[in-house]
Amino acid sequence: MDALSIRDVRKxxxxxxxxxxxRVSVLDGISLxxxxxxxxxxxxxxxxxxxxxxxxxxxxERPDSGGISVLGNGPDETRMGYVPQxxxxxxxxxxxxxxNVAFAYSSDEENRAQRAxxxxxxxxxxxxxxxxxxxxxxxxxxxxxxxxxxVCSEVFLFDEPFNGLDYxxxxxxxxxxxxxxxxxxSAILISHDIESAVLTCDKLVIxxxxxxxxxxxxxxxxxxxxxxxxxxxxxxxxxLRQAFEIIGCE
Amino acid sequence: MRYxxxxxxxxxxxxxxLAVFALWGAVSAFGILDPFLFPGxxxxxxxxxxxxxxxxxxxxxxxxxxxxxVALSIGSLLxxxxxxxxxxxDYLYNAVSPVLDFFRSVPATALFPLFLLIFGVGDSTNxxxxxxxxxxxxxxHVSKGLRNTREIAIITAKSLKKTELExxxxxxxxxxxxMIFVGLRTAVSLTVVVIIVTEMFVGxxxxxxxxxxxxxxxxxxxxxxxxxxxxxxxGYLLNYLVIKMEERVVHWNKYIS
Numbered sequence: 001m002d003a004l005s006i007r008d009v010r011k012x013x014x015x016x017x018x019x020x021x022x023r024v025s026v027l028d029g030i031s032l033x034x035x036x037x038x039x040x041x042x043x044x045x046x047x048x049x050x051x052x053x054x055x056x057x058x059x060x061e062r063p064d065s066g067g068i069s070v071l072g073n074g075p076d077e078t079r080m081g082y083v084p085q086x087x088x089x090x091x092x093x094x095x096x097x098x099x100n101v102a103f104a105y106s107s108d109e110e111n112r113a114q115r116a117x118x119x120x121x122x123x124x125x126x127x128x129x130x131x132x133x134x135x136x137x138x139x140x141x142x143x144x145x146x147x148x149x150x151v152c153s154e155v156f157l158f159d160e161p162f163n164g165l166d167y168x169x170x171x172x173x174x175x176x177x178x179x180x181x182x183x184x185x186s187a188i189l190i191s192h193d194i195e196s197a198v199l200t201c202d203k204l205v206i207x208x209x210x211x212x213x214x215x216x217x218x219x220x221x222x223x224x225x226x227x228x229x230x231x232x233x234x235x236x237x238x239x240l241r242q243a244f245e246i247i248g249c250e
Numbered sequence: 251m252r253y254x255x256x257x258x259x260x261x262x263x264x265x266x267x268l269a270v271f272a273l274w275g276a277v278s279a280f281g282i283l284d285p286f287l288f289p290g291x292x293x294x295x296x297x298x299x300x301x302x303x304x305x306x307x308x309x310x311x312x313x314x315x316x317x318x319x320v321a322l323s324i325g326s327l328l329x330x331x332x333x334x335x336x337x338x339x340d341y342l343y344n345a346v347s348p349v350l351d352f353f354r355s356v357p358a359t360a361l362f363p364l365f366l367l368i369f370g371v372g373d374s375t376n377x378x379x380x381x382x383x384x385x386x387x388x389x390x391h392v393s394k395g396l397r398n399t400r401e402i403a404i405i406t407a408k409s410l411k412k413t414e415l416e417x418x419x420x421x422x423x424x425x426x427x428x429m430i431f432v433g434l435r436t437a438v439s440l441t442v443v444v445i446i447v448t449e450m451f452v453g454x455x456x457x458x459x460x461x462x463x464x465x466x467x468x469x470x471x472x473x474x475x476x477x478x479x480x481x482x483x484x485g486y487l488l489n490y491l492v493i494k495m496e497e498r499v500v501h502w503n504k505y506i507s
Contacts, residue, residue, distance in 0.1 A: 055405070060408055078411075079409070079410065084406065086402070092424065134502055134505035
């Protein structure tokens with residue numbers, strides 16, 4: 001079974017242009033399959049509809065036509081781990097880090113607090129358990145946000161998770177993504193950081209300008225065992241070059 | 251360091267109050283203003299002490315405090331329920347919020363004669379008017395707060411497949427709290443104003459407003475000043491209480507707004 005199946009999805013919005021209502025097409029027939037255990041990097045220019053596609057997958061918005069299924073179910077029925085763009089704002093400011101993560105567990109789950117603290121420990125931020133988001137740096141918030149998203153989910157949607165991170169934090173987040181690649185988890189990662197996408201994903205899906213279609217699918221083909229050093233390998237740079245060549249000819 | 255800041259802050263405040271009293275005393279002692287209409291601080295403080303030591307003011311103070319407490323309790327509850335109700339459906343919000351906005355714009359005291367006819371002569375009229383104004387202000391802020399939840403907060407809850415109730419209690423309501431407190435602060439101030447002012451009108455048996463207007467009628471000017479001081483302290487303490495409650499409940503707000 002595919003983790004995620006997107007079939008000929010089209011989506012547009014109504015806008016007012018010179019006082020006249022007009023329809024703007026954003027996604028123009030997107031089809032994509034993500035196999036179980038696969039990590040897909042979604043790359044495309046600003047405003048091409050990547051975040052819109054994630055909202056459709058999450059079931060927050062409905063496609064004009066086409067269909068989406070997640071683990072064989074409708075988007076509304078399947079739980080997904082979502083790390084939004086500007087994820088710092090997605091942490092609830094009235095909750096501590098531990099409470100934010102605990103919120104991701106079902107309310108009737110026992111030992112939620114304990115499990116949340118352990119989850120934070122897995123992401124190396126347990127000592128921030130009692131801190132509120134406004135007491136954390138951007139990198140820590142990002143790690144807490146990812147820790148929360150990965151609770152009880154097998155399908156993850158990451159929207160620009162490397163935005164605004166310094167080099168050390170970017171490496172830390174990349175390491176966690178690589179750690180999630182256990183053959184069971186699947187993910188779509190939207191990123192303008194192509195290096196990080198190549199390092200953490202199995203395929204790069206390159207979208208064109210609005211109205212978007214998928215322009216190319218580039219298999220990454222790096223060994224399963226990856227780390228920070230992988231980015232200095234010949235294979236890595238070959239894939240990176242191919243990706244830049246495809247993106248560059250738009 | 252923190253303690254030093256608060257001590258020096260309190261010292262600064264005390265110094266300022268002393269300076270105001272000194273200026274007031276000087277104005278009174280040198281007869282710059284008519285001493286009958288502007289008595290000195292010593293006269294006012296003596297009268298203030300007399301009002302409490304004789305127990306003369308207790309009845310009026312208690313009466314006002316009870317009316318404020320009742321009006322705030324019922325008004326807040328009604329405002330919260332009305333705000334919750336109209337925030338839920340677009341058509342209801344679009345239909346009701348302009349009406350609430352209209353009544354918010356009508357000065358509460360202009361409605362006093364109508365409330366007097368409906369509720370009759372007695373304390374229930376002032377209290378009902380204060381309930382009305384408190385509920386209107388609060389319902390507008392509750393509904394606006396609940397309808398302006400950040401999209402990212404809702405999408406995150408949706409991705410976690412939280413139920414409607416969980417999303418409401420843990421996300422929407424929390425997001426609305428800063429706006430609700432803005433409404434509450436205004437509602438508390440207006441409730442105090444409405445109660446005190448309407449106590450000065452016909453039909454009131456007791457209350458600080460009645461004590462003030464009675465003092466004015468008999469030219470008991472020191473009592474008038476003492477009464478104004480008591481009402482001022484009462485309003486200040488109520489506002490302080492709400493601000494402290496807000497700082498505690500909405501502790502994150504000052505860091506993200």
